[in-house]
Amino acid sequence: MVAIGSRSSPPSRDPIKVAIVEDDRLIREGLATLIDGSDGYRCTGAFRSMEEALAHPWKEIPGVVLVDIGLPGISGIEGLSLLRAKYPGVALLVLTVYEDDDRIFQALCAGADGYLLKKTPPARLLESLGEMIGGGAPMSPEIARRVLRLFRDGRPARKVPHDLTPHELRLLKLLVEGHNYQSAAAELGVSFSTINFHMQNIYGKLHVHSKSEAVAKALRQRLVE
8 A cells, every 4th residue: 555644746846736546545545645745746636436537527637647456336447448538638557456467468458658556655656656747657666577578478469359348348248148237237336327328339339229239249249258
């Protein structure tokens, strides 16, 4: 967990604006306190979930968004691509406990500009925010080593049919299994409106106009396992 109480100033004279997407209240509040309590930094928003972060347009666009991966509902990995689409000019910095190859690879493919572990010291976290604003791509040493190994191994990007996101594929699988929108929302722990939002994206990507057409195409093309 990132501790609080450190003060560090970035080279820029303007404050670095940072938003936070983190479901753990203590970590979320600790990060907000660290950022607001450090000269040259300001927290513009702290959200409990990706749904909350995407629900309404932000009054003030931050320069960097700290994104946790293990979020309920819309995962941090899927949220990265959604944030990238909605706020293309914002730098996205993952802050997580996960350091396995799959999550690192998926996060970078989804649009992460940097990847730090939550054990990162506060001073280093603040420095990383400044690096992000300057166009850098900060990574924890453990993550950087794994990324280099991934590139050395030449791991190819997995082709996802119709560019469906992992969350959309999970939802499509539930529909194939017989769920309706309400039961799928309960199964995934999200709201009905979130399900409807994803279904509209699924319809567009599959070029269909109804749930039955989507299920039929998923079965015909074996889009889900």
